[in-house]
Every structure is written in C-alpha cells, then in structure tokens.
Amino acid sequence: MCNKSLHDNIMMNIQGDDKMLFLEHEVELTDTEFDIYNYISANIESVIYMRVRELAEVVHYSTTTILRFCRKFNCAGFAEFRVKLRLFHDTQDTILVDRADESTYIDFLQRTTQATYQDGINQGVEIVKEAEMVIFLGVGASKVMAQYGAMYFSSLFLLSLHIEDLMNHPLGYLSETLTHKSCLVILSVDGENQELIRTIHQMKSKNVKIISITNSSNSTIAKLSDVNLAYYINKEQYGEANITSQLPALYTIERIGKQVRYELNQIKKEQLTKS
Numbered sequence: 001m002c003n004k005s006l007h008d009n010i011m012m013n014i015q016g017d018d019k020m021l022f023l024e025h026e027v028e029l030t031d032t033e034f035d036i037y038n039y040i041s042a043n044i045e046s047v048i049y050m051r052v053r054e055l056a057e058v059v060h061y062s063t064t065t066i067l068r069f070c071r072k073f074n075c076a077g078f079a080e081f082r083v084k085l086r087l088f089h090d091t092q093d094t095i096l097v098d099r100a101d102e103s104t105y106i107d108f109l110q111r112t113t114q115a116t117y118q119d120g121i122n123q124g125v126e127i128v129k130e131a132e133m134v135i136f137l138g139v140g141a142s143k144v145m146a147q148y149g150a151m152y153f154s155s156l157f158l159l160s161l162h163i164e165d166l167m168n169h170p171l172g173y174l175s176e177t178l179t180h181k182s183c184l185v186i187l188s189v190d191g192e193n194q195e196l197i198r199t200i201h202q203m204k205s206k207n208v209k210i211i212s213i214t215n216s217s218n219s220t221i222a223k224l225s226d227v228n229l230a231y232y233i234n235k236e237q238y239g240e241a242n243i244t245s246q247l248p249a250l251y252t253i254e255r256i257g258k259q260v261r262y263e264l265n266q267i268k269k270e271q272l273t274k275s
Contacts, residue, residue, distance in 0.1 A: 022088035023073060032061060033069045040085070048086040052078040104233050108248050111232070112255070121252075123227045125259045127209045128153075131183040134160040135171070137196060138187035145187045145213075145246050149253045156261045166195060172202050179206040185253075186212040189235065189244045191219020200224045211256075213249050 020027050021041065029037055039059050040047050047055060055078070056063045066078060075081040111117055128134060134153055138146030143164065150162035163169050174182065184203055186196055191214035200210055200221065212225035215232060222228040231248030 021073065022084045027072050029069075029072065032065060033072065035059060036061060036066065036069050044085060044089050048082055048089060050082070104245070105247060108231055108233055109251075112251070117229065120227055120229045121255055121259060124211045124229065124256050125263065127183050127211060127227060128158075128256060128260050129263065130181070131158070131209070132181035133178055134158060134183055134185060136160060136162045136185045136187070137166070137199065139193050139196065140189075140242060141244075141246055142187040142189060142249065145249045145253065146185070148250070149185060149187070149257075152253055152257050153260075156257050157264055166199055171199060174206070176206070179203070179208050183209040183211060186210065186214075186221055186225065187249055188212065188219070188221050189215045189242055191216060191221035193221070196221060197224065213252050215244065 020037070036055075036059050040055075050058075052063050052066050056066050059066075070076075070078050070081040073081055073084070075084060134150075136146035136149045136153075138144070147162045147164075150160040153160035163171065171184075184200070186200065188196055191212065197220055201224070204210065204224070209227075210225040211227045211229070212221050213229050213231070214222045215230060215235065216222065217228050217230040222230060229252050231252065233245060233248055236243045236245070
C-alpha cells in the first residue's frame with residue numbers, strides 16, 4: 001500500500017500537466033513501465049538512437065516489456081515509438097525563448113511619460129484614494145502580480161486583498177456597504193480571461209470601480225474597466241505558457257501605490273497646517 005502511494009505521488013509530479021512525452025493525455029503505467037518511462041524522459045537524446053535491445057539492457061527489462069510499454073503509447077513497436085519520440089524532441093528544441101530585449105522595456109518606460117498613460121495613472125489614483133477596500137485579481141503569472149499588488153498597497157496605505165480562488169471566495173456576497181467603497185484591480189496580459197470578465201460584470205452591477213492593467217486597451221477586460229492602463233509589449237509564448245514580461249505590470253502597480261501615498265501625505269500636511 002505504501003509503495004503504491006509513493007508511486008502515485010511520483011506520477012502526479014511527473015504528469016501534473018496531463019501529458020506524457022508525445023501524448024496529450026496520461027497513461028496508466030505499472031511500476032516496471034514507470035521505470036522505463038522515467039529513464040526515457042531523462043535520456044531522450046540517447047534513446048532516440050537506441051535499438052530495442054539496447055534500451056532493454058540499460059533499463060534491465062526484457063524487450064517484450066519494452067514493446068508492451070510502446071503499445072501503451074499507441075505505437076505498434078519500438079521503431080514507431082522512437083520516431084514519435086524524436087519528433088517530440090525536435091519540437092521541444094524548436095520552441096525558443098528570445099533573450100531579454102532591453103529596448104522593449106525602454107520603449108515602455110518612455111510611454112509612461114506620455115499624457116495618456118499619466119492620465120490613466122491619475123484616474124486610478126483617484127479611485128484608490130476613495131476606496132476603503134482594494135481587491136486584486138489575476139490568473140497565471142498575473143496572479144503573482146496580484147499578490148504583490150495587495151502586499152504593496154497594504155504596506156503603503158490601505159489593507160488590500162488578493163483573491164486567489166473566485167469559485168470558493170465569490171465576490172458577489174460582498175455587502176453593499178463594502179461594494180460602494182471598493183475597487184477591483186485586475187491584472188491580465190491578454191485581457192480575455194472569462195472568469196475575470198464574469199467577475200467584472202458582477203462587480204460593475206454593484207457599482208464597484210474597476211482598474212485594469214493589461215497589455216492592450218482593445219481587450220474585453222480593458223473595455224469593461226473604469227480605468228485601463230495598457231503597456232503594449234511583445235507577447236511571448238513558451239509552449240502553452242504565456243511568459244510575457246510582468247515588468248510593466250509591476251511598474252504600474254508601484255507607480256499607483258507611490259502616487260497614492262504621496263497624495264495622502266500632502267493631504268495630511270495641509271490638514272496639519274490648517275490646524
């Protein structure tokens with residue numbers, strides 16, 4: 001029972017994305033077959049040149065066991081398996097990530113001096129200053145930025161929240177007392193996440209102000225927002241993962257936060273002077 005539990009845990013870690021090598025789904029493997037899978041996954045570059053007997057010798061299992069393993073991967077034999085494995089390997093090698101391009105960030109920083117961006121910052125600052133609760137939302141890499149934003153705002157002027165799981169923490173149950181003094185900060189690169197869009201529609205019906213930080217002002221989330229801050233940088237993809245830089249989102253969060261803190265300090269100074 002203990003061995004099975006250990007095996008299941010290993011399989012969950014290896015197959016967390018529901019893919020196994022060139023297959024788009026999981027395959028149920030025995031402990032023996034998992035040993036073979038584990039070796040192949042770690043040594044693809046050498047396995048694609050091996051013969052079935054050579055692989056059998058290395059993993060210390062029979063050729064019959066190897067062939068049974070191949071059939072589980074929808075291959076008639078090891079030759080077909082090796083061809084598919086090589087194609088998979090070649091595909092992985094062709095998915096490249098461009099090295100950091102400083103000009104992208106320089107262009108963005110230059111745009112932050114333009115009137116359109118500054119107007120957006122000022123509008124966002126006014127909304128945050130009037131809020132008694134700020135809620136950050138994001139998905140994927142943007143979720144990390146949302147967590148950071150909640151922490152950053154909380155450190156500067158107002159306890160802010162990050163909601164990680166909207167399904168189990170629905171914002172629809174917020175009381176009217178809270179919603180009328182709340183604002184939502186949405187972070188989304190493509191601005192088309194359906195769960196976030198549904199939440200925006202729900203919150204707008206409760207008069208919650210929406211600030212969005214997206215890559216384009218033409219996205220759905222941007223158009224639904226009271227204030228949108230778009231940063232326009234090249235979208236980057238690695239396989240199925242969106243790896244577009246979050247640097248502009250980070251800068252925008254900090255820019256709003258510092259501006260709010262500065263203006264609140266000015267208000268305090270004026271009040272002290274009058275008193």
